[in-house]
Structure formats: structure tokens, C-alpha cells
Amino acid sequence: xxxxxxxxxxxxxxxxxFAEAEEALLSRWPETRLEPSLDRIxxxxxxxxxxxxxxxxxxxxxxxxxxxxxxMVDTLLRALDLRTGRFxxxxxxxxxxxxxxxxxxxxxxxxxxxxxxxxxxxHLVDADQPHPLSFFETVVGMAFAAFADAPxxxxxxEVGMGGSWDATNVADGDVAVVTPIAVDHxxxxxxxxxxxxxxxxxxxxxxxxxxxAAQEPEAAEVLLRRVVEVGASVVAEGVDFGxxxxxxxxxxxxxxxxxxxxxxxxxxxxxxGAHQAQNAAxxxxxxxxxxxxxxDDDIVRAxxxxxxxxxxxxxxxxxxxxxxDAAHNPAGAEALxxxxxxxxxxxxxxxxxxxxxxxxxEGLLAAFEPHLAHVVVTRNSTxxxxxxxxxxxxxxxxxxxxxxxxxxxxxxAIDQAAALAEAGExxxxxxGSGAVLxxxxxxxxxxxxxxxxxxx
Numbered sequence: 001x002x003x004x005x006x007x008x009x010x011x012x013x014x015x016x017x018f019a020e021a022e023e024a025l026l027s028r029w030p031e032t033r034l035e036p037s038l039d040r041i042x043x044x045x046x047x048x049x050x051x052x053x054x055x056x057x058x059x060x061x062x063x064x065x066x067x068x069x070x071x072m073v074d075t076l077l078r079a080l081d082l083r084t085g086r087f088x089x090x091x092x093x094x095x096x097x098x099x100x101x102x103x104x105x106x107x108x109x110x111x112x113x114x115x116x117x118x119x120x121x122x123h124l125v126d127a128d129q130p131h132p133l134s135f136f137e138t139v140v141g142m143a144f145a146a147f148a149d150a151p152x153x154x155x156x157x158e159v160g161m162g163g164s165w166d167a168t169n170v171a172d173g174d175v176a177v178v179t180p181i182a183v184d185h186x187x188x189x190x191x192x193x194x195x196x197x198x199x200x201x202x203x204x205x206x207x208x209x210x211x212x213a214a215q216e217p218e219a220a221e222v223l224l225r226r227v228v229e230v231g232a233s234v235v236a237e238g239v240d241f242g243x244x245x246x247x248x249x250x251x252x253x254x255x256x257x258x259x260x261x262x263x264x265x266x267x268x269x270x271x272x273g274a275h276q277a278q279n280a281a282x283x284x285x286x287x288x289x290x291x292x293x294x295x296d297d298d299i300v301r302a303x304x305x306x307x308x309x310x311x312x313x314x315x316x317x318x319x320x321x322x323x324x325d326a327a328h329n330p331a332g333a334e335a336l337x338x339x340x341x342x343x344x345x346x347x348x349x350x351x352x353x354x355x356x357x358x359x360x361x362e363g364l365l366a367a368f369e370p371h372l373a374h375v376v377v378t379r380n381s382t383x384x385x386x387x388x389x390x391x392x393x394x395x396x397x398x399x400x401x402x403x404x405x406x407x408x409x410x411x412x413a414i415d416q417a418a419a420l421a422e423a424g425e426x427x428x429x430x431x432g433s434g435a436v437l438x439x440x441x442x443x444x445x446x447x448x449x450x451x452x453x454x455x456x
Contacts, residue, residue: 014116018108021115022095029134036165040129044141045170047121051148052155052171055085058286059171061159061200062179062213064332065279068271068309069179070158072283077154078103079303080291085147085155087140087168092311092326092446099143101150114146136160140167154290164202172205175289176232177282178212181219182331197222209289210234211241213282235260237278241285246277248343253277259284261294267304272313273339280304311445313339316452320421321346321435322414324449326442330360333367336439340371346435348373348424350417352448353395354410355440357386364440365398372437374403374420378413380444410447414438 015021045052058073060066067088074086083102091097096111106114118141126132133141140160147155157173159166178200181193197219204210204226212223214237227234235241244256244263252270255277256263269280288295311326313336327336340349351372355361368375377392379385388406395404407413414436421434438448 014119015112018096018111021112024115024119025095025135025138028132028138034161034165035131035134038165038167038170040125040131040133041137041140041167041170043129044118044121044125044133044137045144047124048118048141048145049148052144054148055152056154056290057171057173058154058156058175058177058290059159059168059173059203060157060177060179060286061163061166061203062177063182063196063329064335065179065213065275065282066158068276068312069177069279069283069286070156071309072280072304072307073177073286074100074103074156075307076283076287076295076300076303077156077290079299080287080295082153083150085143085150085152086157087143087155088158089136089139089160090442092442093449095139098139099146101146101152106146110146114142117149118142118145134167137167140170144171159200159203162196162202163200165199166203169203173203173208175286176204176208176210177286178203178210178215178223179279179282180213180331181215182329193219194222201226204230204232206230206232208232211282211286211289212236213278214238235285235289237281237285241281243274243277243281246274248272253343255280257281257284259295260288262297264295264297264300267301269304270307271309272343273335274342275335275339276309276312280307311442311449313343314449316449320418322418322448322452323435323437324445325437325439326445327439328356328359328364328441330363330367333364333439337367337371340437344435345433347433348421350420350434350436351375352378352410352413352417352436352438352444353391353440354378354380354413354444355386355391356382356384356443357390358384359441361386361391361394362398365395368439369398372399372403374405374417375399376405376407376413376417376420378407378410380410380441380447382443385441385443410438410444411451414448414451 074084077084086100097105099106122133157168159168193216201223210232244258246255256265311324314324325336327333377395392406417436421436424434
């Protein structure tokens with residue numbers, strides 16, 4: 001380790017409060033700083049006693065839908081009286097959301113305890129490796145150890161980015177789930193679905209049961225080749241499972257899902273959009289694959305009725321309606337647009353956009369354009385956020401000058417957008433039917449959720 005790297009490495013110390021644990025974790029390499037190796041996380045989990053081997057694992061990768069699908073799998077498993085751990089990322093509002101046990105995020109005391117349980121071992125890994133443990137690697141180790149300590153029957157684990165080199169990949173999934181693959185994080189994962197699929201295919205391990213959501217042909221070819229290479233088994237959406245029917249309903253949609261062992265008719269899913277119905281079918285197949293049998297119809301119905309997915313087409317305020325969605329790439333924005341058209345009749349719909357600078361901003365804006373009467377562009381609090389002037393310039397090329405305004409802060413942007421939505425008459429539509437969509441990034445949505453106080 002170089003002197004510079006040693007100086008950067010935070011000292012191991014127990015935390016007394018959530019804020020101290022959070023500060024210690026954030027002092028490590030951020031999630032955007034990657035060094036493709038499993039050496040550090042392997043060394044870390046070995047010192048912890050390889051906790052990830054003490055329970056069954058459902059491992060999820062893909063470009064969009066991972067968190068929603070993870071939450072659905074978790075809910076179904078708990079309905080089967082299995083104790084669950086769930087690891088998802090990034091968090092919407094609070095870091096502790098990433099580690100849940102029995103469906104609930106760790107409270108502050110449990111999060112501090114989980115940090116302190118591994119803190120001394122982080123120092124040992126830092127001293128032994130060429131690079132220190134990152135923030136993400138440390139939180140993954142915390143999660144795996146907390147799950148073993150609980151103990152859980154099954155861990156539902158979402159990758160952070162990619163698959164092969166993701167820190168979660170020291171766990172071997174009994175079931176490996178791949179949600180739809182599209183281009184995102186191109187600088188890290190590649191610029192085509194096939195290239196990205198190569199990295200994501202790394203979570204498919206020998207003997208695993210693989211659940212594939214619908215994929216582009218080039219991505220599917222890569223994934224199926226990996227299945228054959230490692231001797232896994234596979235089921236695919238549209239062949240072995242899928243959405244039979246769906247219809248919008250008040251507060252969500254009614255879906256009929258075909259699983260691996262049975263068809264489950266007319267289930268209420270309190271989430272919006274065809275993409276969430278697809279996620280539900282994938283989650284159902286993954287759960288059936290893990291338990292190896294048909295599920296009781298009433299259990300499935302009750303579980304899906306309880307599903308939530310914060311920051312995914314989430315209504316947090318009325319008069320005017322304010323909706324949050326964490327879409328941050330063109331594929332996610334297109335799914336969001338289809339869901340808006342499918343489930344709502346907002347007019348006008350005013351967008352509030354704050355986007356990370358490393359995203360396909362032009363593609364994102366183009367996907368939003370048909371659905372938004374006007375956009376207020378701003379930035380979120382992170383250094384990665386595109387500046388207001390840069391985002392405004394790109395937005396004007398897509399929306400035109402008259403449909404773009406700017407605001408220096410997210411709070412001011414939401415206020416501007418709400419005023420425009422309420423004054424729909426000025427845009428040539430009836431007063432009282434307008435709404436605001438806050439989108440462009442998980443961070444943007446999380447900050448908006450804090451500003452607005454969550455669902456009402």
C-alpha cells in the first residue's frame with residue numbers, strides 16, 4: 001500500500017451513533033470509484049467467517065427493476081414464513097435502507113451494531129491489500145454478517161453494479177435472477193447489451209437456477225451461453241413464466257401471472273406500469289424456483305397486496321399530485337412514460353429533472369419528452385449531478401426553449417413545477433388536473449422524498 005493510500009484509509013474505530021457509522025463508511029472509496037477485483041471482499045468475508053454461506057441466496061442483477069423485484073421476492077418469501085435478509089442499493093433516503101431483515105431496514109442501533117461487528121476486520125483488510133475496502137464492499141460485508149447473525153433463512157441480494165466483479169458476487173446464488181438488460185454505466189460495463197450481459201452473467205454459478213426476464217437477443221445469447229458453461233438450469237420469461245393479463249386499477253393494477261408451477265389469477269399489485277407486472281412475474285418465478293413448488297394462491301395474493309417500492313412511481317402528495325420515480329437511463333424512462341400513459345391522466349404533467357453527469361442525458365430527455373408538458377431543470381446535492389446550465393442546454397435542444405425553465409435547488413424546482421401544474425390553464429389545459437413528476441436519479445428522488453415528507 002502506498003503512503004497516499006495508507007493516509008486515505010480510515011482507521012477502524014467503533015461507532016457510538018448512526019452518524020458516526022455513516023461518517024466512517026462515507027470516508028471510504030465511494031461507489032463510483034471501482035477497482036475490478038473480488039480480492040478485498042473475499043479477504044473481508046473470510047475474516048468474518050464467510051457468513052454469506054450460512055443461508056440460501058437469491059442473487060439479482062440487470063439494468064432496471066432489480067430493487068422492485070428484490071422487494072417482491074422478499075415479500076413472497078416472508079409470506080411463506082421464511083426469515084429473510086435483503087440487500088439493495090442505492091438507498092433512497094437513508095443508508096440503513098440497504099440492509100433489511102424480515103422486510104424492515106435496520107434501525108439506527110442495529111446499523112451501528114452491524115458496523116461495529118465488522119470494523120476491526122476492515123482495518124486488517126486495509127492493511128493487507130493494495131487498496132482499502134470501499135464503502136460498498138464494507139456495507140456488503142456488514143449485510144452478510146448481519147444476516148448470519150439474525151439468522152435468516154434466505155438472503156435476497158441485489159448487485160450494486162454489473163455482476164462478475166460486484167462485491168456481492170462472493171455469495172453464490174441458489175437462484176440467479178437477471179432483470180432486463182439495457183445500456184447503463186457504459187463507462188464501467190460496456191456500450192452494448194451484449195457487453196453488459198457478459199459482466200452481469202458472472203452471478204450465474206454452477207448448479208444455480210437462473211430466472212431470465214425478457215432480454216434483447218444479443219444479451220440473451222450471452223446469458224444462455226454462461227448457463228451452459230457452468231452447468232446451471234434456466235427458465236425464461238415468455239417461455240416458462242410471464243404476465244398473462246394486466247389491467248390498470250385504482251392504486252395499481254390487476255395481473256394474472258403464470259409461474260413455473262401454476263397460474264395465479266387476478267392479483268392486485270399496488271404498483272403502476274407494465275414493467276412492474278413483469279417484475280412481479282419474475283419475482284414469482286424466482287420464489288417458486290427457490291422453494292421448488294407451487295405457492296398457495298391466497299399467500300401469493302396477500303403478499304403482492306403488501307408490496308411497496310419507494311421512489312418508483314410513488315405518489316407523495318396531492319393538490320397538486322407529486323409523483324417520484326427514480327428512472328435514470330433511457331430504458332427506465334421509457335418504461336416510466338408507458339406507465340404514466342397507462343395509469344394516469346395528468347394534464348399538464350410538469351417534470352422536475354436532476355440527472356447525474358455520467359448518464360445518457362440526451363437519451364433520457366428524449367424518452368421523457370412525449371410525456372412532459374414542461375420541465376424544470378435543477379441539480380441534486382451530489383458532486384456527480386449535472387449542473388443546471390448544462391442540463392438546461394441539453395433539455396432545450398430536446399424540449400425547445402419555451403418548455404424549459406431552471407431552478408438552482410431541488411426545493412425551488414418543485415415549487416415552480418407545482419405552480420405550473422396548478423396553473424394548467426396557462427398551458428392550455430384545465431385547471432386542477434396537473435401533476436409534477438420528480439425524476440432523473442435515485443438521489444434526486446430521495447432528496448425530494450425528504451423535502452416532501454414521504455407519502456401522504
